[in-house]
Amino acid sequence: MRVTHRFHPLFGRDFEFVAHRQNWGEDRVHLHDENGELFSLPAGWTDVAPVDPFVVVADGRCAFTTDGLLAVADLIDRRRAQRDGDEEVRRITP
Template sequence: MPWHGLESDSADGASIHFSGCPRSSPWGPWNKQSTAPVKPDQIRRFRITHPYHPLFAQEFELVLHAQNWHEDRAWFHDATGHLRSLPAMWTSLVAEDPFNMVSAGRAAFRVEELLELVSLLHEGKS
């Protein structure tokens, strides 16, 4: 029996779509998820690079690197085996922002941000 709002086009339920959505909808039909094990040469490791994160400089095995609620996130198992995630920009998976590399922590704000602040302050005075 299909879930409320979902319809299946096949006996095994491999092709499912939302009822009421056109067949060309980006949400359907879905592909079956692979259950094949990851090969050892496909294992990726990453390091947490955010200086204030409690796991800073520790290395973990990547479980998944994906968008979650419009945010690029890295999923991993911590030392206790719990599945955790954090923004990928806090890891070695994403290249460091060129501005941060050049400023080396010496600048608290970018020029664009300071100009925007000046604009907001001028708007507040008028």
């Protein structure tokens, strides 16, 4: 099994595959490192998961997927709403 996530420090390295399962609501693979220690990674960061068609078509020309950008936009909206709610509590009214 190979790590395929470009920005992961283990990118390109091969590990002994142990299991592929759902853990904590996430699709994960469990592996043994060179010392026999068990660790896990999201399946999408490895060659166990099918290749995302968007990634194939983009061929390195796009740093972000649509799903990734939508997730970031949602996070920003939630943080902005949380921040705005905090300001309401701190505001002193006459």
